[in-house]
Ligand code: MD3
């Protein structure tokens with residue numbers, strides 16, 4: 696379903712087997728070097744979701760080739776199968792493939808107390824849609840507008856296996872995760888907490 700122009704939600708897009716495979720891959724990526732780390736915000740705060748990056752390392756000032764707010768190691772590569780998953784996701788959501796190849800993945804690990812405040816993702820130089828995949832606990836996802844952090848916004852529940860694609864007029868909309876719904880993960884997955892994988896196209900970077 697399209698919740699706003701260019702914002703398409705495909706619930707239960709990944710079957711349980713694919714969810715397990717993606718979770719296993721995320722657990723490998725989380726290991727050092729350049730593994731899971733805490734993101735420090737410019738104001739001296741810390742993000743409550745921990746993160747691991749593939750392809751390029753995101754930090755609050757942009758992208759880097761090394762884990763600048765982690766151990767400084769070179770960022771892990773973007774696997775071709777994950778880039779292909781992004782291409783398939785956009786094709787399923789929009790009925791046509793994206794123009795560019797996915798080359799960045801950001802994986803966010805949420806526990807029951809993690810949140811993500813309302814923000815826009817504007818560090819990519821490409822206008823390609825962002826692909827979001829959710830695993831584990833459900834969350835309340837807040838999708839707003841492109842002008843401000845405030846209303847109007849829509850609250851949508853994201854569950855394990857859901858796909859969301861954000862492109863076109865929705866690409867620069869404010870969004871956040873006000874709440875994780877603890878204990879809602881499918882038991883077979885063996886995950887406490889929530890994982891979100893976003894696939895992005897970096898575009899021309901210096
Ligand atoms: C709308 N992640 O990684 S997923 C992020 O669940 C991020 O971890 C949240 O916001 C999470 O930046 C929300 C949904 C999402 C992701 C990227 C977007 C919505 C988006 C980019 C542009 C517009």
Ligand code: FE
Pocket residue numbers: 814815816870
């Ligand atoms: Fe975001």
